[in-house]
Amino acid sequence: MTWMGRLLSSAGIGAARVDTLLGKDHYQPGETIDAKVMLYAGRVDQRIDGIHFSVHSQIGRKEQAEIAHCTLAEGILLKAHSVLELPVKLALPEFTPITAGPIESWLNTGLDIPKAIDPTDTDKIHIIPTATQQAVLDALESLGLVHCGVEIEPLPAQSRLGMPFLQRWQYRPGPDCSLTAVASLSVAWRPQLAGLELLLDHQSPSGQDSNQTLMVRDDQGSKLKAQLRNLLSSQELDD
Incomplete structure (x- = not known):
């Protein structure tokens, strides 16, 4: 050159x-x-x-x-x-x-x-969502919950979840929602070997905050709506 x-x-x-x-x-x-x-x-x-x-x-x-x-x-x-x-x-x-x-x-x-x-x-x-992630989003919508926002929550390096962040989906009850124990809901997921671990944070109309988890296998999409309804309708909420 x-x-x-x-x-x-x-x-x-x-x-x-x-x-x-x-x-x-x-x-x-x-x-x-x-x-x-x-x-x-x-x-x-x-x-x-x-x-x-x-x-x-x-x-x-x-x-x-x-x-x-x-x-x-x-x-x-x-x-x-x-x-x-x-x-x-x-x-x-x-x-x-x-x-x-x-x-x-x-x-x-x-x-x-x-x-x-x-x-x-x-x-x-x-x-775009995986089939299991989309099944979760569809089930939440079918329960009458309305998506109202999405955000990223950074996690500390030593988090037990083994991820750098969570994607959180925010929901509120729509006019046709029958989940009377839920005033607001935040849903995130942690990928597992054959499915997802759902992390649900929700607040009741009285202001009580609750945290629950639900394991969702890749092949149980048809049962997911009922599982979520039972979990979110429970009066014995885990702190």
Whole structure:
């Protein structure tokens, strides 16, 4: 490379760019993202110290968290005017939050290029519920509860739940709800080997706060409505 070529590369003129091509636009927690990372060289040769692929989620109004990461390659010489295609597979954690309300997730693909502006590509991804998660949401709605918000609750590093955060779904009784013991309800879930552990925090009309759990297997969606009704109608609430 000539000295002028080095100058152009360091200044970011005619530099490489990166683009990520996804196989689809929606994924479920625990699913593997299958993508292609395309590198388009500029007018000069450039050394790429690393290619990084990561998934991030919004966990607050101004906070975000990296929930998955991998390094595709290191120490690549990208020849001028060339195109390099790299396949990538990255598994989403089981606790990946569902896209809802202000909660969203995205992919970052970045290049580490010495003495240059590092190119990045950002792609939003839509995270949809698993079949069991959707069964929970459907059962709550069928009980006459109205969804009124969703938020992320960060957890301490030593939490027994073994997760960095919980996604909490907020509900209130609708006009057709028969759950007279519930004035408000917060539902979160913890992925298990063959299902979910539901974490239910609810308040009674008299102001009593209660915390209960319910194990939901992947194959018991048809019984879930009745189980939730019995649990939330109980007058012997666990503190």
